[in-house]
Amino acid sequence: MRPVTEHDIRTSFVNCSKGEAKRLSLPKDLADHPWKDLDFLGWRDPGAPERAYLIAERDGVLVGIALRVASGGSRRFTSRSMCSLCLTTHTSGGVALMTARRTGEAGRQGNSVGHYLCIDLACSLYTRGKKEAAGTGGIEETLAPEEKVSRTRANLQSFLDKVVA
Ligand SMILES: [Zn+2]
Numbered sequence: 733m734r735p736v737t738e739h740d741i742r743t744s745f746v747n748c749s750k751g752e753a754k755r756l757s758l759p760k761d762l763a764d765h766p767w768k769d770l771d772f773l774g775w776r777d778p779g780a781p782e783r784a785y786l787i788a789e790r791d792g793v794l795v796g797i798a799l800r801v802a803s804g805g806s807r808r809f810t811s812r813s814m815c816s817l818c819l820t821t822h823t824s825g826g827v828a829l830m831t832a833r834r835t836g837e838a839g840r841q842g843n844s845v846g847h848y849l850c851i852d853l854a855c856s857l858y859t860r861g862k863k864e865a866a867g868t869g870g871i872e873e874t875l876a877p878e879e880k881v882s883r884t885r886a887n888l889q890s891f892l893d894k895v896v897a
Contacts, residue, residue, distance in 0.1 A: 733789055735767045741787055744796035746896055747833045752798065756785065769860055771885050774853025776801070784830055784853060790892045797895055801851075802829040816847045817887045818855035818880075822865045826851055836897040845894045859884045 736744075738758055745753040759765070759775040772788035784799040813827035814820065831846040833839045850858060857863035859880045873880070 733767055733770050733772065735763070735765070736773065736787060736794060738762065740794055741773075741796060744787055744794040745785075745798060746795055746835045747839060748798035753796070756783070756798075766857075766862075769862060770856045771859070771881070771888055772853075772856065774849075774855070776851075776853070784849075786853065788888055788892060790889065790896065795892055795896060797832050797892070799830040799832050799849075802831065802846075813848055815850040815855060815858075817849055817891065818859045818884045819887075820850060820855070820858040820865050822850065826866060832895045834895055834897050838897045845891070847891055855884055855888075 741758060742753050742756075748756075757777050757779050759773070765773065772786055774784065774786040777783040777785070782801050782803060784801050786797045786799060788795055788797075811824050812821050813824070815822070815827055827848050828851045829846055830849045831844045834843045834845060849855070854863050858865065860877060875883070
């Protein structure tokens with residue numbers, strides 16, 4: 733994705749209040765992010781662990797999504813879960829259910845979209861093999877890197893489409 737600034741981020745949110753968009757904690761060192769390797773910018777709020785944010789382009793427009801991270805998920809240490817964006821398999825705790833309030837009337841009626849996502853939101857890096865899932869490693873895939881990238885992007889777009897009514 734193209735590099736974004738603090739102003740870009742704060743004005744991109746579609747499913748939270750202007751006040752929240754103004755106050756939320758941004759990732760550090762924005763200028764140093766590996767933008768060319770990112771399909772989206774995602775981060776957890778360091779001051780509020782139940783909050784996470786995702787910024788991506790949809791039809792050429794920057795869209796910011798505020799997410800609520802479900803806590804107290806699976807405590808079974810043997811369990812593995814898969815991220816629905818990058819399809820990386822993690823051991824327990826590496827994936828969390830994140831819920832986004834939908835925009836517009838649907839959101840006002842309390843509708844939301846939930847997805848299991850990598851808890852560090854580093855899907856772009858897992859997709860490109862620049863980061864490895866903790867534990868015993870993921871399931872080996874024979875897919876070429878560029879095919880993985882387009883798959884992650886397609887999953888991302890369908891997620892955005894579900895949130896943005
Ligand atoms: Zn992921």
